[in-house]
Amino acid sequence: MTLQVIGTIAALRAELAARRQAGQSIGLAPTMGALHEGHGALIRRSARENACTVVSVFVNPTQFNDADDYRLYPRTPETDVALCRDWGAQIVFAPAVPEMYPEPPLAHVDVERVSGKLCGAFRPGHFRGVATVVAKLFHIVQPQKAYFGQKDAQQLAVIRRMVGDLNFPVEIVAVPTVREPDGLAMSSRNRRLSAEERRQAPRIYQALLEAARAVEAGTRQAGEVRRRGLALLGDAGFRVEYFEVVDPDTIQPVDEIAGTVLIAAAAWLGPVRLIDNILARGPS
Numbered sequence: 496m497t498l499q500v501i502g503t504i505a506a507l508r509a510e511l512a513a514r515r516q517a518g519q520s521i522g523l524a525p526t527m528g529a530l531h532e533g534h535g536a537l538i539r540r541s542a543r544e545n546a547c548t549v550v551s552v553f554v555n556p557t558q559f560n561d562a563d564d565y566r567l568y569p570r571t572p573e574t575d576v577a578l579c580r581d582w583g584a585q586i587v588f589a590p591a592v593p594e595m596y597p598e599p600p601l602a603h604v605d606v607e608r609v610s611g612k613l614c615g616a617f618r619p620g621h622f623r624g625v626a627t628v629v630a631k632l633f634h635i636v637q638p639q640k641a642y643f644g645q646k647d648a649q650q651l652a653v654i655r656r657m658v659g660d661l662n663f664p665v666e667i668v669a670v671p672t673v674r675e676p677d678g679l680a681m682s683s684r685n686r687r688l689s690a691e692e693r694r695q696a697p698r699i700y701q702a703l704l705e706a707a708r709a710v711e712a713g714t715r716q717a718g719e720v721r722r723r724g725l726a727l728l729g730d731a732g733f734r735v736e737y738f739e740v741v742d743p744d745t746i747q748p749v750d751e752i753a754g755t756v757l758i759a760a761a762a763w764l765g766p767v768r769l770i771d772n773i774l775a776r777g778p779s
């Protein structure tokens with residue numbers, strides 16, 4: 496199957512105009528590259544549902560609030576292209592930074608409230624960078640459907656709210672988190688873990704699973720769930736940023752659990768910041 500690698504907005508727009516003219520539906524999977532099976536799930540799903548799948552590969556500088564994290568973010572462009580071909584994509588859009596930001600941008604998308612808690616509280620400006628670059632990609636690609644991982648649950652909530660509030664004509668498809676056999680959520684950052692850190696890393700999912708079991712068994716006090724999670728991860732040697740119980744749509748903390756909640760955690764192991772989450776259904 497042929498795969499085109501395109502670096503400019505003009506060339507991508509011309510190619511997509513021709514495909515739309517030919518009646519093809521367009522699916523978009525936005526990524527930062529260093530692709531793994533988690534991205535594979537998004538891309539395969541898009542390939543099943545659309546005649547043309549565009550994978551954007553762009554390490555977006557405006558969503559990094561830590562210069563080292565941006566500099567050290569893994570970049571594997573050749574492998575990414577080969578994987579996109581295997582997974583059934585038609586186009587890889589891999590712009591250079593000046594193509595996306597020819598001058599420092601003055602217009603931004605801020606999704607208030609939904610962006611404020613969890614990662615937003617620890618990474619100022621992160622979700623503004625994410626929402627703005629995704630809005631740009633939606634305008635450039637104009638997909639009917641766009642695919643996002645449940646792994647980044649707050650990002651998903653931010654994008655859903657942006658699309659709703661600003662009437663983007665795109666359907667957001669959420670794809671379940673893909674995990675390693677030991678439960679660790681796949682992430683491009685995992686490759687920066689040492690062997691010892693890699694052995695510890697699945698504990699984050701184990702703590703989330705335990706919390707979800709407690710919620711499903713009827714625990715109503717979010718504070719209890721929070722404290723237990725923080726203790727488990729602290730004892731396992733993580734530097735924990737948060738272990739929270741929130742509403743999955745608004746990302747606001749919950750006190751008394753009722754209905755479906757999102758349990759989300761962020762914690763550092765050595766130089767790597769890991770995030771993960773799980774949905775749990777409490778008593779209604």
Ligand code: AMP
Pocket residue numbers: 525526527528532533534536537642643644645646647670671672673674680681682683
């Ligand atoms: P990233 O390249 O990390 O910015 O991720 C690009 C997209 O892939 C986002 O929508 C992520 O939520 C999704 N993604 C990353 N890791 C996983 C995973 N383990 N399972 C499912 N989706 C994922």
